[in-house]
Amino acid sequence: MFRQLDDFILEGMKRTHLASVAIALVSKGEVVYQRGYGSRDLETGLPATPRTLYGIGSITKSFTAIALLQLQEKGLLSLEDPVSRYLDFHLKPKGKDILIRHFLSHTSGIPALAYAEALIGHAQHSGDPYLPIGSPQDLIAFMADAEKWAVAEPGERWLYLNEGYALLGEIIAKVSGQAYEDYVRDHILRPLGMERSTFSQADLNRDDDVATPYLLDREGRHLPGRYLFGRLLADGGLISCAEDMSRYLLFLLSRGKNPDGILSPASIEAMEAPRIPTAPEAIDPHDWRKGTPATYYGLGLSSTTFFGRTLVGHGGSVGVATAQLAYIPSEGVGAVVLANGSGYPTAHMAQYALALLLGEDPFAWEPLRVERDLLRWEGIYETYRGTTRVEVRRAGDRLELIFRDRYGEERVPLLPYELKGEEARFFTLSGGRRLWVEFREGPEGPEFIYERYLYRWSGRLT
Structure with missing residues (x-):
């Protein structure tokens, strides 16, 4: 114990x-x-x-x-x-x-x-x-x-x-x-x-x-x-x-x-x-x-x-x-x-x-x-053939998407709506409306859909 x-x-x-x-x-x-x-x-x-x-x-x-x-x-x-x-x-x-x-x-x-x-x-x-x-x-x-x-x-x-x-x-x-x-x-x-x-x-x-x-x-x-x-x-x-x-x-x-x-x-x-x-x-x-x-x-x-x-x-x-x-x-x-x-x-x-x-x-x-269910989605994610990259990090009782390049960074808060183990549903605000962000365990590991993009897990956070 x-x-x-x-x-x-x-x-x-x-x-x-x-x-x-x-x-x-x-x-x-x-x-x-x-x-x-x-x-x-x-x-x-x-x-x-x-x-x-x-x-x-x-x-x-x-x-x-x-x-x-x-x-x-x-x-x-x-x-x-x-x-x-x-x-x-x-x-x-x-x-x-x-x-x-x-x-x-x-x-x-x-x-x-x-x-x-x-x-x-x-x-x-x-x-x-x-x-x-x-x-x-x-x-x-x-x-x-x-x-x-x-x-x-x-x-x-x-x-x-x-x-x-x-x-x-x-x-x-x-x-x-x-x-x-x-x-x-x-x-x-x-x-x-x-x-x-x-x-x-x-x-x-x-x-x-x-x-x-x-x-x-x-x-x-x-x-x-x-x-x-x-x-x-x-x-x-x-x-x-x-x-x-x-x-x-x-x-x-x-x-x-x-x-x-x-x-x-x-x-x-x-x-x-x-x-x-x-x-x-x-x-x-x-x-x-x-x-x-x-x-x-x-x-x-x-x-x-x-x-x-x-x-x-x-x-x-x-x-x-x-x-x-x-x-x-x-x-x-x-x-x-x-x-x-x-x-x-x-x-x-x-x-x-x-x-x-x-x-x-x-x-x-x-x-x-809740802490465990949020941590399971942390990591570095990429779109098809690594064309774009994003970090997913836990920030208290929510997640954040962190987009970085040489000119700066953008952080998008993801507020939990449903946490169900191998699936999770979050939302953020975009253009004055609620935007859903869905995480799931895919065939090659964790993945999520944000706007029109599918991101797949590519590595752990450092």
Whole structure:
């Protein structure tokens, strides 16, 4: 089983140029598999290990939720309190107060303001604008006009808002009397034995098992990136390793039962409870995603249906590192996947692993099946006697036709309509009308019809 998982992960890394991945799998109260893949640093060639430190991005939000629920259990605050009780923050979307639970569940009514995206992009010199945000007060000032951008009353609609979680970290600091990162260290990380996990750049500088964060340029070259120490905290600043995160998984799966009892089972269940849909179930019979279940957000965790069970978790990305936490409470199984780069969804690696732990065919899970069905059509195609040539590449949940010559390139998006194994039907727009593009397995391999041309597979992509 684990050899099959290794092959899947290594193939995904190869295809998307991921430098390294670290995973841990737990089942029935113990770690059943953990290992690293690839090089944590390409210059030194040092291998990734279960102890290698990576940025976990927005998985940090679940730690923020735990901290707030701890404070609620101690009677120091309520999730029903307005944010303005603790901060000089007075935005009222559609005239309504934002409560702590609204920020926790991403239901404030304010759409993403992209402050984190801008900070991350600017730090990697990607051309994003510079934002002078170095404190919660700066962030509140940045958000001053966001009320005018509100699209719903608080509680009505899911709109992912990093800014809200950043402010929740300041509430934790105000109520506890400790800096957010110190509170999480003392009340969550240390009690769970997560000794390597940190928010501190100084800690990373002293450690010799740290994954170098990487970006890929347009030629596929790895460029060292950087983390945003101090600027992303409660919304995505934790650095951890697969070994520590396996302890976190076991804590969640045990419903908080550990010697220190850091959170009640009721509070963990409140985090997991579906509060607001983030994506509806695909039920249109003509929707290629049909069979993909709805997903919901709770408090710092999301959930969906996975082989008839409830799958809980959260993803994370800071551009130069990606991560996925996923577990199934009813079965006592979980997975964490960490990577020092982006390009391949760590969620798919975690879902593949969990399917194997359940004894299910991973490709019976719709997102993995769709990925496989799209990848089967990738390649270089030519018309009769090589008169014209085109590349077919997967781009997320679609394909692209890429026509190149010495003067430039043209990209044509192909949106899936029907994916049926050896046949697939896509569409694009041409001249204001829908144009069908049909792929099939021909007598000499894959082929497709585009406009008046028949293209046949002539080789793999490089």
